[in-house]
Amino acid sequence: MxxxxxxxxxxxxxxxxxxxxxxxxxxxxxxxxxxxxxxxxxxxxxxxxxxxxxxxxxxxxxxxxxxxxxxQRWIMDLAMNLCTFISAASKFAQLQYLWKTRDSGAVSTLTWVLASYTCVTRIITTLMTTNDLTILVRFVVMLALNLWVTATVLRYRKTVVKAE
Structure with a gap:
């Protein structure tokens, strides 16, 4: 399991x-x-x-x-870069599903907005504390993909028509 x-x-x-x-x-x-x-x-x-x-x-x-x-340092750096790649692939898979179905009914826009906001705050705190390029690249990539998913969710959002 x-x-x-x-x-x-x-x-x-x-x-x-x-x-x-x-x-x-x-x-x-x-x-x-x-x-x-x-x-x-x-x-x-x-x-x-x-x-x-x-x-x-x-x-x-x-x-x-x-x-x-x-x-070893290279193991640590490789693992961190692989995590970034896997996270990006996961978001890209979400995008592909949204493009294929053209329906974002099961996806929360607020969740993706909050994920984007989290990336922005992580970029700022990383710049203020460690300035680590690996972490910055990770959060910039995640921010771009989160915003892309958010835009896609908004594009395929169905409007609900109320019956009078």
Whole structure:
């Protein structure tokens, strides 16, 4: 039972990247909380499916990843760049689906606006604190794609006609 849609691997890579380069704690404080939230969610899912021990491989993978990421600088940088690529591919897949169906009824415009806003604030805080080019590129790419998805959602939004 893989975890889908949460991105705990991305949270882990981003947290480890920021720890590895010794960036200020306030620039990545939410990632430990998000990871803990995902671990609790994972344990709850396995608990309610009757087998908590099936979570052990995921937790082992998490712990092993934490140490493997910091073995070499190139591993850390590669993992961060792959996370950016995977996130971009995910947003592009969303765009393709919207173009294909020409229906954005199941997509929240507010969610994409908030995602765009988050990227803008991350760009600003990164410029003010670390000026890390890898992180800046990540958030600029994510901002562009979030805005593109938002525009596509607005374009294919159906107007509701009220009956009198």
């Amino acid at each position: 893989p975890l889908r849609g949460r991105g705990w691997q991305g949270f882990l890579v981003f947290l480890r990247y920021q720890c590895y380069y010794e960036y200020p704690l306030l620039t990545y404080l939410e990632y430990p909380i998000l990871i803990a939230q995902d671990i609790v969610l994972l344990l709850c899912v396995f608990h309610f499916h009757g087998n908590v021990y099936r979570a052990a491989p995921y937790i082992a993978l998490f712990v092993a990843s934490w140490f493997v990421l910091a073995l």
